Amino acid sequence: MCRVLAYVGDPVELDGPLFVAENSLIRQSVAARLMSSLNIGGFGLVAWEESSRHPERPFVYRTTSVPVFDRNLKSLAQKVHATSMIAHVRGVVYDPGQTVGSQNLHPFRFRGAHVALAQNGDLFRFGEMRYELVEFVGAELARCVEGTTDTEWVYALVLSRLKDPFGPASAEEMAVAAEEALRIIGEVRSRHGIETQSPVNLVIGDGRSLVATRFCFDYGWYPDDDSFFAGEREFDYTTLWFAVGELFGELESGWDIRIGEGARAAIVASEPIGSNSLGWLEVPEYSMVVITRDDEKVSVDVRELDL
């Protein structure tokens, strides 16, 4: 299973959430607090900066190497400021069937598309569903899929639900697209008789808004095998947290959220990245958080996903 982190708000130096915070994303890649194990299959980042040239085009970085030893990432993170970003550490199980390569690194963003997506989840028996999704995705988007992950297909499915799959999308449009994508996946699972627990925590963004789901198909129906997902585990409903505040930065207690009068920044993450969970809220199971930024203020709406 993976770890994900997304931000929207006033410009923030990427070094903070990626490296400096006590439970930063890179720290989670070697010692996650809310997950038993993580085998790293790579790291990916898309980051937008409003005042940059072509602000709709994100800065993109992907590597299959272990991010904790990545000096390039560290020095870039100390330089780059972003008004929005989605970062992701890919977790893979020890299995020769896994494909570790740059084509499988999240966040996914097809060439020219405004919207990007990362996932913290795993669709059980996805291989049986893959080509059936072409019916919903359409040939143009299906041709863009380069890798072998379930996430890239979910991404294509979400894009296919937007008015313009490659154009800008409002937060509401992304939220509806995510919900429709989950509904379609549910239908295809039913057709194949797939009734095993499959978490689907999606994080979707376009540089101005973020949509994140905390969802699981058939929670509590574990696979009957010896895999990582078999049997009851602590945090077996994949975690997702968020925090909204005046700013994120270096505080007395370390790099974390500062809650003040204004809501100018928001973070969504698999787990709180500060020294503790103070100021963070857990996204309820079976729900979606929609974060929009207008006039430098962020607003948050948490909705039930009653699929």
Added chain:
Amino acid sequence: MSRLSSLADSKLFGVLATFVQVDVARLMSDVSFAAGDLVFRQGDRGDRLILVGRGELEAVREVPGAHPVCLGSIVAGEIVGELSLLGDGVRTATVRASIPTTGWALPRAAFDVLRYDATPTASAVMHAIGNQAVQRLDRLYRRCAAEMKGAPAARDSAASSIGEVSPERGELGYLAGILFFRDFTPEQIAQVTEGLPRLAVSRGALLTPAGEPPSALWVVVRGAVETKMRGAEATRSLRLAGPGRVVGHIGLLGPEAFVAGVESRARERSVLIEIPWPRVRELVADETPPSRRFAGALWTDVVRALQHGERPLSRTRATTRVHV
């Protein structure tokens, strides 16, 4: 005051038999704090309880960007952090010594030794902590109801069913791997669950409608049941009980339990073991090893449910849609 007499005077341990107090006292170690010393930090994992012998501790709720909110003082003879002996949650408050304070700590690791052996002492302590946790759960429900505005919006009725099924093949082996039965031997699981109905519950089926007390206690075998409080504008999840978790704890309080606006509904198609209340009371009162295991698992799950309910969880916008 001695460790034993402080225990005997405490609200939590005072009601227990002398031999229990003696056993617990043996497991405790001396602690002392200077004024201002940190005892627990909010958000940290709980790993011990503290019985204050002399002095005073202060509990505060930390709020980022604002002054901490004082929750109260813990004075000589009082206990703080007792849920950490059973639950696996995090501290919900920061505790510091207001003045030089001495007392005794009971570490979870030491208590676990008694717990795994299901000794009468462990049983008695777990019962006492579990009872407190049920009372706190009731207070949590009341607090949430007071914060929720207006009557819940009407919900579409969903086609759903609840029916009795035979135990699945190999059930015993599966049960031994889930949370509730983890400390049981296979024989103990068989003894406790023998003759109890297994229910197949469709997604969306209502186990306990809002305003009604739970008609039984249910252990989730597969799937998940969610207990929620619904208001006109928002809903608050109180607990998502997946495999090995229990639904209906509040029924332990009988007719006094607060149930207004609280409903329990299958969030996934589920398989449950239904335990009628007379059988629950029998198992909790009985002193045989299987019953002690049952009671221990139940009290532990009450604490988990309380910690789950108290977690810093966002509310969701109310919805009237039900798709099943």
